[in-house]
Amino acid sequence: MIQTEGLTKIFPGEVKGTTVTAVDNLSFSVEEGEVFGFLGPNGAGKTTTVRLLCALIGPSRGEARVNGLTIGRDDQAIRQSVGILTETPGMYDRLSAEKNLIIFAKLYGVPDPAARAAHYLKMLGLWDRRLDAAGSFSKGMRQKLAIARALLHEPKVLFLDEPTSGLDPEAARLVRDAIESLKGEGRTIFLCTHNLDEADRLCDRIAIFKTRLVTVDTPANLRQRLYGRQVVFHLARLEPAWVTAVAGLPGVRAAEAVDHRLVVRVDDPETVNPAIVRHLVAAGADLRFVGELRHSLEDVYLQLINHA
Amino acid sequence: MNLHRIRTIVDKEWAEVFKNQLVIWTVAALPLLFTLLPLGILFATRSVTPDAMSGDVTDLPKSFLNACGALAPYECFQVYLINQFLVLYMMMPLIIPTSIAAYSIVGEKTTRSLEPLLATPVTTEELLAGKGLAAALPAIGATWGAFLLFVALAPLAGATPTVVSRIFSPTWIVAVFVIGPLMAILAVNFAVMVSSRVTDPRTAEQLSGLLIVPIMGLIFGQIAGVIVINLPLMLGVAVTLAALDIGAIYLGAQVFQREAILTKWK
Ligand SMILES: Nc1ncnc2c1ncn2[C@@H]1O[C@H](COP(=O)(O)OP(=O)(O)O)[C@@H](O)[C@H]1O
Ligand SMILES: [Mg+2]
Numbered sequence: 025m026i027q028t029e030g031l032t033k034i035f036p037g038e039v040k041g042t043t044v045t046a047v048d049n050l051s052f053s054v055e056e057g058e059v060f061g062f063l064g065p066n067g068a069g070k071t072t073t074v075r076l077l078c079a080l081i082g083p084s085r086g087e088a089r090v091n092g093l094t095i096g097r098d099d100q101a102i103r104q105s106v107g108i109l110t111e112t113p114g115m116y117d118r119l120s121a122e123k124n125l126i127i128f129a130k131l132y133g134v135p136d137p138a139a140r141a142a143h144y145l146k147m148l149g150l151w152d153r154r155l156d157a158a159g160s161f162s163k164g165m166r167q168k169l170a171i172a173r174a175l176l177h178e179p180k181v182l183f184l185d186e187p188t189s190g191l192d193p194e195a196a197r198l199v200r201d202a203i204e205s206l207k208g209e210g211r212t213i214f215l216c217t218h219n220l221d222e223a224d225r226l227c228d229r230i231a232i233f234k235t236r237l238v239t240v241d242t243p244a245n246l247r248q249r250l251y252g253r254q255v256v257f258h259l260a261r262l263e264p265a266w267v268t269a270v271a272g273l274p275g276v277r278a279a280e281a282v283d284h285r286l287v288v289r290v291d292d293p294e295t296v297n298p299a300i301v302r303h304l305v306a307a308g309a310d311l312r313f314v315g316e317l318r319h320s321l322e323d324v325y326l327q328l329i330n331h332a
Numbered sequence: 333m334n335l336h337r338i339r340t341i342v343d344k345e346w347a348e349v350f351k352n353q354l355v356i357w358t359v360a361a362l363p364l365l366f367t368l369l370p371l372g373i374l375f376a377t378r379s380v381t382p383d384a385m386s387g388d389v390t391d392l393p394k395s396f397l398n399a400c401g402a403l404a405p406y407e408c409f410q411v412y413l414i415n416q417f418l419v420l421y422m423m424m425p426l427i428i429p430t431s432i433a434a435y436s437i438v439g440e441k442t443t444r445s446l447e448p449l450l451a452t453p454v455t456t457e458e459l460l461a462g463k464g465l466a467a468a469l470p471a472i473g474a475t476w477g478a479f480l481l482f483v484a485l486a487p488l489a490g491a492t493p494t495v496v497s498r499i500f501s502p503t504w505i506v507a508v509f510v511i512g513p514l515m516a517i518l519a520v521n522f523a524v525m526v527s528s529r530v531t532d533p534r535t536a537e538q539l540s541g542l543l544i545v546p547i548m549g550l551i552f553g554q555i556a557g558v559i560v561i562n563l564p565l566m567l568g569v570a571v572t573l574a575a576l577d578i579g580a581i582y583l584g585a586q587v588f589q590r591e592a593i594l595t596k597w598k
Contacts, residue, residue: 035595075594078451080447080450080451080590080591080594081590081591081594081595082591100453100455103451103452103453104453106451108448108451110444110447110448110451112444112447113444113445113447113448114440114443114444114445114446114447114448115443115445116344116347116348116443116445117443118347118348118351118352119344119347119348119351123347127340127343127344128448128452130336130337130340131337131340131341131449131452131453131454132452132453133336133337133453170448173448174448
């Protein structure tokens, strides 16, 4: 659905003669129906990438295809086929929510603008407030209205640039729920964010990006690649000898004691765990609880970004 | 150019701009003033006897007196006074679109609604045309309306048929119906260029106001008797303006590029 090859954007710098490379040699691809997370710190070049892919600005080098269309060549067709929630989505504050949507539906050439606007107002729970000026909306509602605006022409690819940043937790949740429901409709979604929980919850795959692409993988694989899989055995009492013994069992990569817990790194917990449990019980351990230690995506992200 | 999209932009601008009291006042107040004031002047000078006038009339610039021809002295005086307004009528289409265009471009820049708009299939030419028309049409309409209203009411204010025919003359018709729209186009494109550089609509409006300086020159020139406003002069002005408009449209379109708006406009 989206393929980029060596995509690069260089801006003229503040100081004359200097340049700022916002996106450097970016290559990746996004499959149809996928929710693709684009994760990076502020200034990483996320917004620039989205603008390039939506044919709002032109690349300095490299190529990209969106929905089979080539940027720089089919720009108007790209704009017609993608939806974008911009980083700071302004509304016409003096006009009603409904009027805002109808204007955009007309610009996209939607057949029955009023009906389409009504559909999305209902879908995003804004129907009751449709006649109110957009300026009177709370931040969360504005963001939902902006999402509705991005959907009016039924784009196959939807770009969301930090949809929940600057929202309070409740509003962010409303917006996240809205995105989750879009995910169910089989749309391709390109989600820029620096909220890791959001990426973890919503995305099929995540690209970690800071001017250059650091890595792309599923959230689970990202965790596993860095930390392997870890199992925690909560014990009433922990003897140091057990740690070395467990570390020596087949299939165990490492074991360490943390307070009363034994943290074991294994490749395949499903087959190795029973052996560990048998061994511990035989050694006289009181096993209270066994669980998988999940590293937060944040750990993974910080690790990768700091080394990028 | 897709006319449907241009219309959508115009509708949107009008829906939004005319919710702004300040803009409504600029659009309405000036034409009203320029209709009522000359009517008042006609009314005030209507009962003056020709004899009492003759002293004043000889004070008029000589070049103007020559142009009076067969007019009675007081008619000549009236035509002279009303002609001062002709320049003001040319100024109207310069002032009104500026405030609309400034709000419609700088306003949209500050509320960050330009990017979603630029993300639609609308071309920048369509967008510029839509915004330009939204600003120019009310100005042209208001100017024409004010002038026609003035001409229609002039007899009631005591203007003789001769005076009315001098007002509804080719000079005025060229000024109002040809120069007016040309002025409006110039003002809109100037406002676009200014808007790309400033972040406050009022600043944009004031800077665009600089355009009226050359017109003021015409006014003072006329009062000082250096310039006589007649048909050849108006035609010359129209041709010059047409050339300036072409340049302004070109420059405005240069400034109004998708990437430039998103990355260079601050
Ligand atoms: N118009 C521009 N001119 C110069 N530099 C820019 C411009 N837009 C973005 N940049 C620079 O490019 C980098 C990436 O910006 P951006 O894409 O906005 O990052 P993000 O959205 O990830 O926060 C930043 O260093 C920013 O300063
Ligand atoms: Mg950004």
